[in-house]
Amino acid sequence: MKEFDKKEAIYDAMLEMIAKYGFHNSPMSELAQKANVAAGTIYHHFKSKDEIICALFVRQKNKLNEVLFKNDDPAKSYKDRFRSFYFHLYEHFTKNPKEFTFLEQFVNSPFIQKMNKDDLHALDQPVYDFLRKAIFTQSLRDLSPKIMTALIMGSTSAIIKLSLSGEYQFSPSDLEAAFLTCWDGIKKV
Amino acid sequence: MKEFDKKEAIYDAMLEMIAKYGFHNSPMSELAQKANVAAGTIYHHFKSKDEIICALFVRQKNKLNEVLFKNDDPAKSYKDRFRSFYFHLYEHFTKNPKEFTFLEQFVNSPFIQKMNKDDLHALDQPVYDFLRKAIFTQSLRDLSPKIMTALIMGSTSAIIKLSLSGEYQFSPSDLEAAFLTCWDGIKKV
Amino acid sequence: MKEFDKKEAIYDAMLEMIAKYGFHNSPMSELAQKANVAAGTIYHHFKSKDEIICALFVRQKNKLNEVLFKNDDPAKSYKDRFRSFYFHLYEHFTKNPKEFTFLEQFVNSPFIQKMNKDDLHALDQPVYDFLRKAIFTQSLRDLSPKIMTALIMGSTSAIIKLSLSGEYQFSPSDLEAAFLTCWDGIKKV
Amino acid sequence: MKEFDKKEAIYDAMLEMIAKYGFHNSPMSELAQKANVAAGTIYHHFKSKDEIICALFVRQKNKLNEVLFKNDDPAKSYKDRFRSFYFHLYEHFTKNPKEFTFLEQFVNSPFIQKMNKDDLHALDQPVYDFLRKAIFTQSLRDLSPKIMTALIMGSTSAIIKLSLSGEYQFSPSDLEAAFLTCWDGIKKV
DNA sequence: TATGAATGAGATTTCATTCAT
DNA sequence: GATGAATGAAATCTCATTCAT
Numbered sequence: 001m002k003e004f005d006k007k008e009a010i011y012d013a014m015l016e017m018i019a020k021y022g023f024h025n026s027p028m029s030e031l032a033q034k035a036n037v038a039a040g041t042i043y044h045h046f047k048s049k050d051e052i053i054c055a056l057f058v059r060q061k062n063k064l065n066e067v068l069f070k071n072d073d074p075a076k077s078y079k080d081r082f083r084s085f086y087f088h089l090y091e092h093f094t095k096n097p098k099e100f101t102f103l104e105q106f107v108n109s110p111f112i113q114k115m116n117k118d119d120l121h122a123l124d125q126p127v128y129d130f131l132r133k134a135i136f137t138q139s140l141r142d143l144s145p146k147i148m149t150a151l152i153m154g155s156t157s158a159i160i161k162l163s164l165s166g167e168y169q170f171s172p173s174d175l176e177a178a179f180l181t182c183w184d185g186i187k188k189v
Numbered sequence: 190m191k192e193f194d195k196k197e198a199i200y201d202a203m204l205e206m207i208a209k210y211g212f213h214n215s216p217m218s219e220l221a222q223k224a225n226v227a228a229g230t231i232y233h234h235f236k237s238k239d240e241i242i243c244a245l246f247v248r249q250k251n252k253l254n255e256v257l258f259k260n261d262d263p264a265k266s267y268k269d270r271f272r273s274f275y276f277h278l279y280e281h282f283t284k285n286p287k288e289f290t291f292l293e294q295f296v297n298s299p300f301i302q303k304m305n306k307d308d309l310h311a312l313d314q315p316v317y318d319f320l321r322k323a324i325f326t327q328s329l330r331d332l333s334p335k336i337m338t339a340l341i342m343g344s345t346s347a348i349i350k351l352s353l354s355g356e357y358q359f360s361p362s363d364l365e366a367a368f369l370t371c372w373d374g375i376k377k378v
Numbered sequence: 379m380k381e382f383d384k385k386e387a388i389y390d391a392m393l394e395m396i397a398k399y400g401f402h403n404s405p406m407s408e409l410a411q412k413a414n415v416a417a418g419t420i421y422h423h424f425k426s427k428d429e430i431i432c433a434l435f436v437r438q439k440n441k442l443n444e445v446l447f448k449n450d451d452p453a454k455s456y457k458d459r460f461r462s463f464y465f466h467l468y469e470h471f472t473k474n475p476k477e478f479t480f481l482e483q484f485v486n487s488p489f490i491q492k493m494n495k496d497d498l499h500a501l502d503q504p505v506y507d508f509l510r511k512a513i514f515t516q517s518l519r520d521l522s523p524k525i526m527t528a529l530i531m532g533s534t535s536a537i538i539k540l541s542l543s544g545e546y547q548f549s550p551s552d553l554e555a556a557f558l559t560c561w562d563g564i565k566k567v
Numbered sequence: 568m569k570e571f572d573k574k575e576a577i578y579d580a581m582l583e584m585i586a587k588y589g590f591h592n593s594p595m596s597e598l599a600q601k602a603n604v605a606a607g608t609i610y611h612h613f614k615s616k617d618e619i620i621c622a623l624f625v626r627q628k629n630k631l632n633e634v635l636f637k638n639d640d641p642a643k644s645y646k647d648r649f650r651s652f653y654f655h656l657y658e659h660f661t662k663n664p665k666e667f668t669f670l671e672q673f674v675n676s677p678f679i680q681k682m683n684k685d686d687l688h689a690l691d692q693p694v695y696d697f698l699r700k701a702i703f704t705q706s707l708r709d710l711s712p713k714i715m716t717a718l719i720m721g722s723t724s725a726i727i728k729l730s731l732s733g734e735y736q737f738s739p740s741d742l743e744a745a746f747l748t749c750w751d752g753i754k755k756v
Numbered sequence: 757t758a759t760g761a762a763t764g765a766g767a768t769t770t771c772a773t774t775c776a777t
Numbered sequence: 778g779a780t781g782a783a784t785g786a787a788a789t790c791t792c793a794t795t796c797a798t
Contacts, residue, residue: 006782006783020299021299022212022298022299022300023211023212023213024212024213025299027766027767027768028767028768028769029766029767029768032785037783037784038783038784038785039768039769039784039785039786040769040770040771040783040784040785040786041782041783041784041785042769043768043769043770043771044781044782044783044784045782048768048769049767049768049769101297104297105297105298108290108293108294108297108298109211109294109297110209110210110211110214111211117356141366141370143366143367143370144357144363146351146356146357147348147351147357147363147366147367148370150344150347150348150350150351151344151347151348151367151370151371152344153347154343154344154345154346154347154348154350155339155340155341155343155344155347156343157343157347158339158340158342158343158344158346159336159339159340159343161339161343162335162336162339167306167335168333168335168336174333174336177330177332177336178332178336178340181330181332181337181340181374181375182340182374183374184373184374184378185370185371185372185373185374185375186370186374189373195758216791216792216793217792217793217794218791218792218793221760226758226759227758227759227760228759228760228761228793228794228795229757229758229759229760229794229795229796230757230758230759230760231794232793232794232795233757233758237793237794238792238793238794384761384762398677399677400590400676400677400678401589401590401591402590402591403677405787405788405789406788406789406790407787407788407789410764415762415763416762416763416764417763417764417765417789417790418762418763418764418765418790418791418792419761419762419763419764420790421789421790421791422760422761422762422763423761426789426790427788427789427790479675482675483675483676486668486671486672486675486676487589487672487675488587488588488589488592489589495734519744519748521744521745521748522735522741524729524734524735525726525729525735525741525744525745526748528722528725528726528728528729529722529725529726529745529748529749530722531725532721532722532723532724532725532726532728533717533718533719533721533722533725534721535721535725536717536718536720536721536722536724537714537717537718537721539717539721540713540714540717545684545713546711546713546714552711552714555708555710555714556710556714556718559708559710559715559718559752559753560718560752561752562751562752562756563748563749563750563751563752563753564748564752567751573779594770594771594772595771595772595773596770596771596772599781604779604780605779605780605781606772606773606774606780606781606782607773607774607775607778607779607780607781608778608779608780608781609773610772610773610774611778611779615772615773616771616772616773
């Protein structure tokens with residue numbers, strides 16, 4: 001097995017455990033078992049448990065950016081492009097709840113403060129750029145891209161969280177309504 | 190010191206620790222020190238660490254409802270009343286960041302799943318009720334109150350998080366713009 | 379069992395282990411067993427393994443000073459007093475080889491550099507003072523007390539080490555000769 | 568790189584690490600790094616970590632004997648020859664503190680007991696022989712060569728240790744006085 | 757009720773050594 | 778012989794919880 005595979009196995013196992021059990025209750029011994037490696041091997045690839053968790057966050061954020069922009073078509077209207085992001089995000093995370101749960105746990109924990117500010121910013125750059133252009137071309141309300149990102153991602157995450165919790169079953173028309181509520185708020189009037 | 194005071198001291202100490210260091214890295218021994226009680230005393234008031242954390246969540250949610258509805262005036266328009274909620278929330282949490290950070294950490298962690306569904310629902314009831322009435326009276330878009338709560342609280346939380354992170358300094362007009370973005374999305378057209 | 383007893387039990391167990399097996403090969407788990415306490419109890423009294431070792435050194439140095447000056451009689455000549463020290467030291471350490479072996483291991487290891495310089499100096503103060511007075515009264519050669527302490531303690535330790543190693547069996551006259559060799563070197567001519 | 572070079576590189580790296588950090592805190596992985604060899608390579612040349620340490624001791628003792636007797640001139644008086652040894656030793660070790668620190672650590676640790684008695688004796692033979700002849704020719708006090716070696720090496724080591732610790736700055740006259748103190752003790756009266 | 761020393765299971769991490777390449 | 782990723786036993790240390798006072 002190549003180094004690449006082991007690191008990936010460690011990432012996958014950690015993602016699953018943290019999503020299920022949280023940072024605590026995710027001991028390294030079980031991580032080793034789930035990743036099918038020896039405990040010591042983990043420390044050959046990472047300096048500490050915290051380092052794994054932070055590196056995993058970066059990995060997942062990059063994966064997320066790939067997902068978001070996979071089928072983006074700059075020829076389309078901003079509304080259509082945004083709509084595509086919205087539904088992609090929803091679909092991806094409802095199909096991969098572990099990724100969502102991990103990311104939300106991470107950004108709401110003290111871990112996020114251990115991250116380098118510039119690195120964090122770079123991970124959000126693709127989204128910022130998209131929104132900046134949309135604002136510049138008068139497609140979106142004149143608002144700081146940071147605030148707009150917060151508003152959009154905040155409400156979208158809440159929708160996904162509600163869906164994953166099982167508290168509410170989203171029909172396609174529910175989702176469309178949620179999307180429009182968001183869009184009507186941010187669009188240029 | 191009365192029993193009441195000790196419980197409160199324990200709650201306050203736990204809130205501060207978890208906000209700063211997370212659920213892990215908040216050992217009971219330090220909790221005892223910060224709350225100025227003996228380790229054993231904590232176990233006279235609570236069965237376990239988990240119980241403290243869950244009870245603390247309930248305490249903070251109730252406090253939050255009090256804050257939200259403190260100055261609500263049903264005679265006013267729904268827009269004004271909602272505006273008041275929005276600004277109250279922002280002010281309260283930017284002045285009490287520990288409370289916000291704790292709540293966000295809790296609801297995004299596996300702890301939330303240990304809570305009784307009905308209890309959870311009851312804690313959100315005041316907000317649901319307000320929104321349900323607003324929808325019924327055609328002040329707000331026709332959307333499930335659950336979805337609407339998610340959209341509103343999600344975007345509001347994101348704004349507060351952005352502000353607390355220090356990444357963006359909100360001016361009064363920024364906050365007004367954020368409020369309007371939210372309102373324009375949810376209002377009945 | 380009182381706190382005092384547990385700390386002492388830990389010290390005694392550590393002394394024995396290190397003397398026999400060295401700093402490495404003296405695991406905390408065995409220390410707990412030998413001291414008849416739980417592993418966690420050790421950390422109730424000490425911050426770390428290193429702290430125990432350093433505190434143990436201080437304890438042993440103080441014990442040693444007590445031994446050295448126990449029967450000192452300032453009315454006697456410096457030669458007689460020094461002779462008494464020499465034989466006391468030899469007897470004490472040949473009867474308590476663990477104490478000797480621990481001290482020698484410690485002062486020759488990197489641990490000694492972790493100690494505070496002033497604390498170290500204070501532990502040697504009684505011996506310095508004795509020698510300073512002896513030099514001042516022209517009983518001993520005019521030499522810095524630090525150098526003289528080094529010369530005396532170095533040769534004495536070497537004699538004890540030789541004796542403990544079993545490589546050489548000291549007769550009373552051997553010891554007397556060793557003492558005189560030392561004395562003839564340091565006395566004022 | 569020849570096998571010879573690798574072994575030497577391993578020895579040098581181990582010497583430095585142990586002098587700085589002690590036997591514990593000198594892991595094989597770092598040894599490999601410092602010696603610029605792979606971890607596995609070390610095990611082609613040595614059976615175990617302990618074997619390296621013991622072999623290193625033998626290497627350093629032999630080096631030391633070379634240094635001691637490098638410029639010995641049997642035509643000179645025993646006092647002059649001994650004086651030469653004394654100053655050579657001091658100079659060599661103050662210039663190569665790692666060698667001194669390693670040797671002192673080794674002989675004061677349980678490692679010394681793992682060594683073969685005869686091998687150990689052989690390493691000290693040159694010094695024993697010199698002293699035996701000096702005693703036989705009535706240049707030195709009539710004392711067992713073992714005791715005399717202990718007295719001399721013990722006090723000399725203590726002087727070097729004091730100098731290396733930085734606690735005392737030796738002037739040439741300090742060193743001369745220390746030498747004379749030793750010589751006056753051992754010389755035949 | 758209150759205390760805080762004591763517990764011991766279990767957490768994270770280290771490290772000497774092996775072995776497939 | 779040389780490599781260095783992998784191993785897993787064992788090391789240090791943590792911490793929720795208990796219990797004698």
